Amino acid sequence: MSDPGAGTTTFPPPVNPNDPGIGPLMIGFMWTFTSLAMIAIALRLYVRVFIVEKLGLDDWFMIVAGIFQLAYQACMTKAYQWGLGMDSMNLTYDPQITNILKWNLIGSIPGIVVAICARISIATLLIRLFGGRKWFKWYLIVFTTLQSATAAATEMLYCLQTDPIEGFWNPMIPARRLDPMIAKVLWMTGQTLFTVADLSYVILPVSFIWKLKMPLHRKIPLMALICMSIFTAVASIMRTILVQEAVGQAEAMQGVARMFLWANLETTFTIIMGCLPILPKLFQQERFNFVIIKSYVQTVFNRTIRSFHQGTRRSQQAQDAKHNGYHGLESVKTDKHHMAALAPDSPPHKPALGPNTTCSSREPNFSDAAGDITRTDQFMVSYEGAPTRSDGPGIGR
Structure with missing residues (x-):
């Protein structure tokens, strides 16, 4: 982006300001998967607190990721209210485009925190599960540290590439700006590390599980559960591609919207995939509780039916006894000769x-x-x- 002179740049009026573009679809997907991520975290905490009765370091990192995911989603919703998802030709530069870029910059901060904390949580969990393999343990420690440091440095440079910072979303004011290609390269480097991490967090544990001495019917669900996180790597790749359209280009607002959509899918799927390995304990516990409740309900039902039948039988016996007693009296004739026979x-x-x-x-x-x-x-x-x-x-x- 070049440095425009103050007040010298003009923008044409919007062509179709009532066209929302992909905005409604984008915000719908983002809130749907954010809600699923919050449900996954809540179920994870239920397992840890009430079943395992112990919170680990990976749980605390996932809690932080969930909090910042809500903050990130709130910023994206605010940007959507200003027109995020609309085509550039249908937006006014001031206030719509400037506010969209502003809230995107603000939202990128909690977004990068989510990406870092969720992956640290997954790496910590994998160390707890497969820490016996020293090389894998040190691979997780070194690679997670590298990708976290790269992502943090990229975000810092991304936010400070203009001085003053208002020049990021308002090129109409004079500001010192770095070459946007620097931010692009750092963003692509960080996203590449995230993609490699997502793939390695899938392939290596699957290979470990396959070598375990357990029945095949137990291996397949575990592998399917972990392989679902491949979609996270796909989202990371899509985000890497769209970064080229999103960084430093106020004219490509559709690219900005798609980039943040894939960023949201990446972070939410990272959270969900990081929580899913914990949830089988919940299903086992709930299945056990269901068996107990079912047995109790069947016992109460059977006792109720038995008591009802007993009460009905007693009532019928009482009616029969009453009927037989009075029947003998009603059949008696008032004749003296017949009464004598009843002596x-x-x-x-x-x-x-x-x-x-x-x-x-x-x-x-x-x-x-x-x-x-x-x-x-x-x-x-x-x-x-x-x-x-x-x-x-x-x-x-």
């Missing part, structure tokens, strides 16, 4: 209540009056050596 002549019933206890019962007795049939459910229990006691007046049964 009690059966021997007393003596259940086994003990050597000194007898229990006697008698059939209902009726008076001589034809219309005075009386039913009683009272009974009498007598004890040897004890006076006989009736529970109430009338005829005992």
